[in-house]
Amino acid sequence: MFEHIERVPGDAILGLIEAFKKDTNPRKVDLGVGVYRDAHGNTPVLKSVKAAEERLLEQEETKSYIGSHGDPAYGNAILSLVLGEGSPLLTDKRASATQSPGGTGALRLAADFIRTNLPGKAIWMSNPTWPNHHGIFDAAGIERHSYPYVSASNTLDFDGMMDSLGRIPEGDIVLLHACCHNPSGFDLDKQQWQQVLNVVKQRNLMPLIDFAYQGFGDGLDEDAYGVRLLAEQLDEVIITSSCSKNFGLYRERTGCLILVAKNEEQMNNVRSQVAIVARENYSNPPSHGAAVVSTILGDEALRGMWLEEVDDMRGRINQLRSGFVDAMAPHGLAEKFDFIKQQRGMFSYTGLSRDQVERLRNDYSIYMVSSGRANVAGLSSDVLEYVAQAIADVSDT
Numbered sequence: 286m287f288e289h290i291e292r293v294p295g296d297a298i299l300g301l302i303e304a305f306k307k308d309t310n311p312r313k314v315d316l317g318v319g320v321y322r323d324a325h326g327n328t329p330v331l332k333s334v335k336a337a338e339e340r341l342l343e344q345e346e347t348k349s350y351i352g353s354h355g356d357p358a359y360g361n362a363i364l365s366l367v368l369g370e371g372s373p374l375l376t377d378k379r380a381s382a383t384q385s386p387g388g389t390g391a392l393r394l395a396a397d398f399i400r401t402n403l404p405g406k407a408i409w410m411s412n413p414t415w416p417n418h419h420g421i422f423d424a425a426g427i428e429r430h431s432y433p434y435v436s437a438s439n440t441l442d443f444d445g446m447m448d449s450l451g452r453i454p455e456g457d458i459v460l461l462h463a464c465c466h467n468p469s470g471f472d473l474d475k476q477q478w479q480q481v482l483n484v485v486k487q488r489n490l491m492p493l494i495d496f497a498y499q500g501f502g503d504g505l506d507e508d509a510y511g512v513r514l515l516a517e518q519l520d521e522v523i524i525t526s527s528c529s530k531n532f533g534l535y536r537e538r539t540g541c542l543i544l545v546a547k548n549e550e551q552m553n554n555v556r557s558q559v560a561i562v563a564r565e566n567y568s569n570p571p572s573h574g575a576a577v578v579s580t581i582l583g584d585e586a587l588r589g590m591w592l593e594e595v596d597d598m599r600g601r602i603n604q605l606r607s608g609f610v611d612a613m614a615p616h617g618l619a620e621k622f623d624f625i626k627q628q629r630g631m632f633s634y635t636g637l638s639r640d641q642v643e644r645l646r647n648d649y650s651i652y653m654v655s656s657g658r659a660n661v662a663g664l665s666s667d668v669l670e671y672v673a674q675a676i677a678d679v680s681d682t
């Protein structure tokens with residue numbers, strides 16, 4: 286029965302991990318998958334996470350099921366982190382949190398919730414977006430469209446975006462990146478968020494905000510600006526949050542689906558539907574990562590330690606952005622790449638073509654996604670010059 290099944294190419298981003306591992310060039314540089322790296326190229330376990338894990342090892346009493354919505358302590362901690370301490374949405378009990386297997390799991394919960402409860406609604410995503418957004422919503426059977434986001438000259442195409450959002454059919458879903466747009470690194474400013482809010486209201490759209498990089502742009506609260514604006518000004522919003530990056534919990538699959546509803550009763554109604562979706566997908570979420578997060582956020586000392594670690598990661602990424610542009614200066618390319626300093630988060634759309642990316646990989650063992658997306662966190666002061674030279678070489682062609 287398997288005879289007719291064809292082999293398909295693997296995921297382009299995850300495939301880079303394997304290709305990089307196999308490369309024997311000692312100078313190889315991994316700017317592919319979105320994981321944070323320190324100055325030595327490692328992705329260490331955060332100190333706050335290690336400390337929380339030690340406590341859990343001592344104190345954890347059971348491995349019994351945790352329930353479809355996960356641990357309420359984790360849910361409440363994430364609600365405060367995302368919506369803001371003391372948010373009126375929390376006092377009014379309008380927000381529901383469901384612990385999920387990573388941000389990807391939260392997106393899949395959102396997709397299945399939409400298919401079941403908002404049948405016939407299509408989703409609109411930025412072009413470009415994280416490629417897995419396509420796969421997740423296709424798999425859930427949701428019609429998918431795109432709105433412009435990056436112009437041909439590699440800048441934020443906000444006019445194009447607004448024009449397109451203004452023509453989306455009423456009631457459709459619009460997928461927005463809260464901060465650190467993946468893959469481009471181009472974020473909306475406060476005024477632009479206000480305009481997005483206006484058009485969402487006008488067209489009666491349902492925002493689904495993917496918040497995978499909180500703390501990696503300008504700060505934990507600063508990065509939440511658009512999320513909080515929309516959640517406070519609209520009756521209904523869907524948010525997917527991830528602890529993969531800001532807690533470095535990638536493989537522990539720790540995320541959260543947040544649904545904001547008009548009132549407490551409606552919140553409880555939609556919440557009951559999410560429990561069914563979770564049950565049908567995986568029943569109960571994995572527990573360890575969420576237990577680590579709620580331990581850290583619930584303890585003043587651990588929280589302080591974590592806040593510093595997030596600041597350090599963000600600071601390093603922003604330093605590397607400037608360092609990269611400086612390294613391009615001797616090649617006369619600092620101006621050309623100056624936009625990299627304005628982009629936010631781990632990723633930069635470098636503007637390099639598919640061919641140039643291929644040459645970087647084949648001739649220099651520098652790995653990035655073929656769209657020209659580079660993980661800036663994969664750079665380090667040791668490799669800046671090497672990468673700058675290589676990019677200058679391939680830019681000549």
Ligand code: LMR
Nearest residue numbers: 298317318319320415467
């Ligand atoms: C990325 O875009 O590299 C990250 O979000 C990791 C992933 O799962 O693709």
